[in-house]
Amino acid sequence: MKKNGLLKRTGALLLAMFMSVAAFSAFAPETKLTTKAAGETQDTATVLTPNSEWTAWTPLVDGGTHFYKVVLAEDGELTLSAAFKNCYGVNAFLRKEKNTDILCHVQTIFGTEEDAPVTESDKRVLSAGTYYIEVTGKGVRNKDKGNGYQNYKIKTSFNSYGTSESVEDSYDNPKEYTINTVATDAFTWTENMDWYRFNVDKEGKYIFSITSYGFEGGSITCNAKIMNSDLTEEKLSLERNGGYTQEIKTGDAYLTPGVYYIKLEGKNTKYSFSVKGSTIKKSKITKVKSPKKKKVEVTFKEAKDANGYQIQYSTDKNFKKNVKSKSFENDKAENIGNGYRKITIGKLKRHKKYYFRIRGYVESNKSRFYSDWSNVKNTKIK
Numbered sequence: 001m002k003k004n005g006l007l008k009r010t011g012a013l014l015l016a017m018f019m020s021v022a023a024f025s026a027f028a029p030e031t032k033l034t035t036k037a038a039g040e041t042q043d044t045a046t047v048l049t050p051n052s053e054w055t056a057w058t059p060l061v062d063g064g065t066h067f068y069k070v071v072l073a074e075d076g077e078l079t080l081s082a083a084f085k086n087c088y089g090v091n092a093f094l095r096k097e098k099n100t101d102i103l104c105h106v107q108t109i110f111g112t113e114e115d116a117p118v119t120e121s122d123k124r125v126l127s128a129g130t131y132y133i134e135v136t137g138k139g140v141r142n143k144d145k146g147n148g149y150q151n152y153k154i155k156t157s158f159n160s161y162g163t164s165e166s167v168e169d170s171y172d173n174p175k176e177y178t179i180n181t182v183a184t185d186a187f188t189w190t191e192n193m194d195w196y197r198f199n200v201d202k203e204g205k206y207i208f209s210i211t212s213y214g215f216e217g218g219s220i221t222c223n224a225k226i227m228n229s230d231l232t233e234e235k236l237s238l239e240r241n242g243g244y245t246q247e248i249k250t251g252d253a254y255l256t257p258g259v260y261y262i263k264l265e266g267k268n269t270k271y272s273f274s275v276k277g278s279t280i281k282k283s284k285i286t287k288v289k290s291p292k293k294k295k296v297e298v299t300f301k302e303a304k305d306a307n308g309y310q311i312q313y314s315t316d317k318n319f320k321k322n323v324k325s326k327s328f329e330n331d332k333a334e335n336i337g338n339g340y341r342k343i344t345i346g347k348l349k350r351h352k353k354y355y356f357r358i359r360g361y362v363e364s365n366k367s368r369f370y371s372d373w374s375n376v377k378n379t380k381i382k
């Protein structure tokens with residue numbers, strides 16, 4: 001009987017203890033149940049992946065600071081999002097290191113209710129590297145409502161550009177570029193200048209094209225220059241300032257054999273560029289006739305972008321001997337309309353058959369760049 005009584009008293013005691021624990025748990029603050037603590041220092045920062053899920057609601061004591069860390073393997077767009085409840089004056093800063101420039105900033109200023117959280121976000125184009133998120137707070141919105149703590153949660157989203165640089169380039173340490181290929185790079189908040197170097201083996205016309213890609217939420221700049229090897233002569237300049245959509249800029253550069261540099265400056269955009277060999281559009285002789293003694297009239301079609309022309313004429317149809325030439329600017333040839341001009345050449349030998357061909361030229365940086373020769377026409381001189 002004594003044993004049975006002891007068992008009854010023990011069972012009653014255990015039941016009472018269980019009920020007490022259950023009652024305490026019912027009133028325990030929910031925020032005490034967070035599963036992952038935030039880092040209290042930069043060295044103990046909680047690691048987030050570039051594309052992370054929302055963290056659990058995390059309590060933040062007045063005046064406290066929490067640290068998170070995210071590592072980007074490539075350049076790209078990073079979005080920092082934060083949700084706040086029962087707090088005011090809470091900030092989430094993204095930096096490279098503590099006390100350095102703020103790259104992203106998410107905040108709540110006027111306070112939120114416990115049952116009405118507010119979500120904010122901020123986006124930046126960043127270079128590959130390690131970044132830290134600091135969450136700091138000033139005060140609780142309403143200590144009589146909720147658990148008496150400021151509560152927040154954060155997440156990160158990342159759109160990789162597929163580019164990265166291990167060494168900062170410069171005029172003395174440029175990246176190498178090969179003509180007729182496409183190079184892809186990016187301008188970020190921490191890196192806004194790139195240098196490339198390339199070689200030209202053949203004199204002529206080259207098309208420089210650069211595409212800058214849209215960045216929602218940030219104004220884009222993307223400016224590029226092609227310069228000679230000692231940077232004393234600018235061959236071409238393309239500029240873009242402002243706008244959020246993808247944009248292509250294209251220009252013609254007339255280059256002689258040698259070494260050239262491309263200097264690119266910008267912000268908030270991925271970009272790609274190319275330098276491709278091209279040709280100056282040819283002219284065409286449509287008619288030659290000899291209206292007077294020792295003279296000939298040559299009618300030809302204008303060539304796009306040509307500043308002037310050179311005509312060669314010879315009694316040899318292969319232009320191997322007895323070759324003479326005449327160069328002239330556009331306005332020296334008679335404009336006969338519909339894109340055609342006429343030029344007169346004199347002092348030719350009578351009763352001889354002459355052959356004629358023409359090519360246009362473009363003047364750039366005190367040099368002339370010629371198109372290929374046109375078709376050949378002939379006539380007998382009066």
